[in-house]
């Protein structure tokens with residue numbers, strides 16, 4: 515399995531004002547991190563680009579330590595990784611980003627390396643954020659390579675992850691995200707964002723739109739509300755197990771996606787797979803930060 519995208523350095527505040535913890539996170543990377551834990555039998559690779567400085571080296575070490583294959587990471591000596599800092603104001607988190615110049619914007623610049631990485635995988639995962647950080651030419655190259663991979667029998671999974679601030683405008687975002695969907699077998703959108711930017715009246719409308727873009731499996735997340743799915747000729751809803759407390763929803767969707775991808779090659783029916791994904795996301799929202807350690811066995815019935 516290959517995840518494609520940006521991993522960033524994260525500075526998270528500690529108890530003492532001015533003290534921060536250095537971590538690493540990013541949407542597709544988070545999914546790879548959870549997937550590596552869920553499926554130690556599968557090679558999980560992450561394709562990105564980093565610099566040669568010590569922060570980039572620390573990131574590479576963190577990726578490898580998580581059990582993720584780092585052999586498809588490009589190294590660009592003149593660049594470094596993106597960074598974000600979390601601020602806490604009376605429990606509310608806000609984020610400041612430095613990612614405009616990050617190496618990851620060049621992750622798809624080498625056509626042969628990109629094709630080789632995708633060729634080595636059975637399942638490829640990318641997101642709207644992956645598309646947003648790329649220049650137009652690299653974006654077209656990535657989408658073209660994914661389209662050919664899909665035609666050659668690979669499975670392609672996509673989380674639209676709508677982030678208007680990363681795009682020049684909402685039209686570029688919605689148009690490019692639907693191009694992403696058109697090369698994908700599996701779409702994992704979140705209803706709240708889709709309703710806001712595509713005007714979907716309900717999760718069924720979201721599912722319809724992705725199905726119309728030729729996506730075979732659509733799973734629409736909706737916070738604590740039921741998950742809607744379409745899978746081939748089947749479809750339905752799955753209730754999310756209620757939680758008594760939610761600490762931090764960072765990476766709820768990313769971990770959910772990992773559990774879905776982890777079960778795609780199994781025998782399990784879609785509702786059972788979705789329930790397991792909700793259980794993992796339920797653990798993640800009760801912990802702090804994007805990467806919350808868990809025991810895979812605890813997700814079973």
Ligand code: ADP
Pocket residue numbers: 704705735736737738741754755756757760763765766767768770791792793795796799
């Ligand atoms: P995203 O993080 O992509 O915006 P959602 O907020 O829809 O995604 O959440 C993804 C999944 O996380 C949901 O399908 C659900 O399983 C779980 N989740 C999120 N918020 C809650 C909540 N308040 N209570 C229980 N589960 C939640």
